[in-house]
Amino acid sequence: MDRDKILLTPGPLTTTLRTKLAMLKDWGSWDADFNAVTASVRASLLNIIYGTGSHVVVPLQGSGTFSVEAAVATLVPRDGHVLVLDNGAYCKRAARLTQLMGRRCTVLDFDEAKPVSAAVLDQYLSTNPTITHVVMIHCETGAGVLNPLQAVADVCQAHSKGLIVDAMSSFGALEIDARKTRFDALIAASGKCLEGVPGMGFVFIRQAVLAGCAGQSQSLAMDLFDQYIYMEKTGQWRFTPPTHVVVALHEAIAQFEAEGGQPARLLRYTRNYDTLVSGMAKLGFKPFLDATVQSPIIVTFHAPDTPKYDFKSFYAAVRARGFLLYPGKLTQIETFRVGCIGAIDPHDMTQAIHAIELAMQDIGL
Ligand SMILES: *Cc1c(COP(=O)(O)O)cnc(C)c1O
Numbered sequence: 314m315d316r317d318k319i320l321l322t323p324g325p326l327t328t329t330l331r332t333k334l335a336m337l338k339d340w341g342s343w344d345a346d347f348n349a350v351t352a353s354v355r356a357s358l359l360n361i362i363y364g365t366g367s368h369v370v371v372p373l374q375g376s377g378t379f380s381v382e383a384a385v386a387t388l389v390p391r392d393g394h395v396l397v398l399d400n401g402a403y404c405k406r407a408a409r410l411t412q413l414m415g416r417r418c419t420v421l422d423f424d425e426a427k428p429v430s431a432a433v434l435d436q437y438l439s440t441n442p443t444i445t446h447v448v449m450i451h452c453e454t455g456a457g458v459l460n461p462l463q464a465v466a467d468v469c470q471a472h473s474k475g476l477i478v479d480a481m482s483s484f485g486a487l488e489i490d491a492r493k494t495r496f497d498a499l500i501a502a503s504g505k506c507l508e509g510v511p512g513m514g515f516v517f518i519r520q521a522v523l524a525g526c527a528g529q530s531q532s533l534a535m536d537l538f539d540q541y542i543y544m545e546k547t548g549q550w551r552f553t554p555p556t557h558v559v560v561a562l563h564e565a566i567a568q569f570e571a572e573g574g575q576p577a578r579l580l581r582y583t584r585n586y587d588t589l590v591s592g593m594a595k596l597g598f599k600p601f602l603d604a605t606v607q608s609p610i611i612v613t614f615h616a617p618d619t620p621k622y623d624f625k626s627f628y629a630a631v632r633a634r635g636f637l638l639y640p641g642k643l644t645q646i647e648t649f650r651v652g653c654i655g656a657i658d659p660h661d662m663t664q665a666i667h668a669i670e671l672a673m674q675d676i677g678l
Contacts, residue, residue, distance in 0.1 A: 321651045
């Protein structure tokens, strides 16, 4: 029986036994069988955003951040000027990697409890013509806020600015339609809502901007343009691929499609979310965010307001009952997070809440 602990974390997350079993085989990176898996994964990914014919998808080895870094390096010219819409920890990370790669970077600050504002962006772009690219995070996994992708994309299009979207924790669960929403690049990864294992990211690039990306990256390994050209020419990854991760993602995508694709996944995650929030309310836990700005991906809860509480012992007590929680990522107040994503259903969530209830008794809360 599959008795792994259930991961209530936003990646790595709980995967199905079928996805895990897909990794029990060795693959040659030059072999036609493996190249066919890569091609199939790429075609399926483009399909999910309705981007076939208008966009390309470039996979890259590494965790999700590697692909964000690669996207900025590949898309933004060395004399470009990036504006990061900042309402949380992942936005700050995007700004930092942009600066470290030597691109001019300006940060537009927003409240971490609220979505970024397309109207404020519109005004900012009107008076700051040097900006070439805007970077936004679709779902800010730090607190769990859902940012207005369509409205930001519309403003960027109106001002003829490039848009780079970190959709790491939303892709596959929330609707992203490249026919309606204009972006230059959009980034996600294997180990989030597609429910694969971690180890690779992928970047959708609009074909119209692709040719202009040649030679812009200051990094050899992270150059998505080179990776794309090589992959198109040979069907292979430029450097050693994470073979087991790729075949696991292939298997995970087959299950994603069989479940009913993005709408079905959103429905299951929303049920997980509803079960979580109502169950936690009965135990006295309050979400940090207003429900209207909350994504059904991850929920930040206020920690119990008592000196008896510390995250480490709370975590350990819940862990002993088979569930892994996630620490908070807010700077000012004590919180913890619970992910609603992964191969879990409302029944698992109910059990998780029961485990949390017993853990609270353990530590005398
Ligand atoms: C998970 C995640 C990333 C990538 O994090 P890694 O630890 O590098 O995989 C980036 N942005 C967001 C919004 C995420 O949720």
